[in-house]
Amino acid sequence: MKSFMKRHSAEARPLKPASLYRVYADLKKRFGHQNWWPGETPFEVMVGAILTQNTAWSNVEKAIRNLKEKHALNPDKMRGMSSRRLAALIKPAGFFNVKTRRLKAFVRYFHDNYRSQIKLMKRRPAAVLRRELLAVHGIGEETADSILLYALNKSQFVIDAYTKRIFMRHRLNETSDAAGTSLDYGAWKNLFVSALPRSVKLYNDYHAQIVMLGKTYCKSAQPKCYECPLSKYL
Ligand code: SF4
Structure with missing residues (x-):
């Protein structure tokens, strides 16, 4: 467990944008389709x-x-x-x-x-x-x-604090600081949009999977890398 904790920050292998679709597949396999957003209308x-x-x-x-x-x-x-x-x-x-x-x-x-x-x-x-x-x-x-x-079912990828935290830890964004803030919102969004097929369905569920991952494994303190579906990318 110790080595995981060490690797998730400075020593993780940089994640390539080309891997982002595979990452989604791994998350969906673990968490299932998330059926977002929680709202009736x-x-x-x-x-x-x-x-x-x-x-x-x-x-x-x-x-x-x-x-x-x-x-x-x-x-x-x-x-x-x-x-x-x-x-x-x-x-x-x-x-x-x-x-x-x-x-x-x-x-x-x-x-x-x-x-x-x-x-x-x-x-x-x-x-x-x-x-x-x-x-x-x-x-x-x-x-x-x-x-x-x-x-409104428009194909716009959502970036939030979970996205920045998780993918900064995987060094997707090499220029980002510890809080994942040195790339602006548009640059983060572009990393995903340029690597993924343009699809409302995919964008919808991908963001939902990220939130699920951030809440369950990739918490701000003590991420549970040892049992996380993305540990193989470290
Ligand atoms: S908890 Fe999962 S997503 Fe977060 S750094 Fe560890 S392996 Fe990566």
């Missing part, structure tokens, strides 16, 4: 993508449950609701005043541009939507790509 996915910023998914689930119980998981209701009321409902997700402003900005954008209709939004090209989403208050690249991929 595209709008719920959008709200979840905003609420999950800087918090654990279990907290998001509580906030979503509150919204559902009050029949408030609806773009028009959310738009018409007072900020104070919305903040109270999403409180379990943390940073609730900040996230209230973000949700309000998002539902305003959704209404003004697409009459709050998913089908109208889906008709727009991904690049246009991405530009629009990034201009909405509080929506960054990870959130935008999560909305595009999981709510």
Whole structure:
């Protein structure tokens, strides 16, 4: 076990982008298809993508449950609701005043541009939507790509902290620092997009597998390399 722990950082063999599809196959074999995103409707996915910023998914689930119980998981209701009321409902997700402003900005954008209709939004090209989403208050690249991929079925690969941690440990990105931050989001994304077939289904499940791996084996402290499905790449 000791040698694994040592190798996962400085001594790991650099993972080549060409191996990324095989990595996915290995993860899927271990974890099975993940059937993401956990959400019943595209709008719920959008709200979840905003609420999950800087918090654990279990907290998001509580906030979503509150919204559902009050029949408030609806773009028009959310738009018409007072900020104070919305903040109270999403409180379990943390940073609730900040996230209230973000949700309000998002539902305003959704209404003004697409009459709050998913089908109208889906008709727009991904690049246009991405530009629009990034201009909405509080929506960054990870959130935008999560909305595009999981709510709108657009082929945008999502990069998150798990992705950076895992693949930095495998030296996929040789120029990255210990936190995996020296390559920007776009460069990380390009590593995956240029190595994988362009597929909503694949991007969807690949990101879900990465999250599963990050939660179960490749934790920030004491990664369990000795029993991890990716140990053969070290
Ligand atoms: S992905 Fe698995 S083998 Fe690789 S560093 Fe993380 S825990 Fe270790």
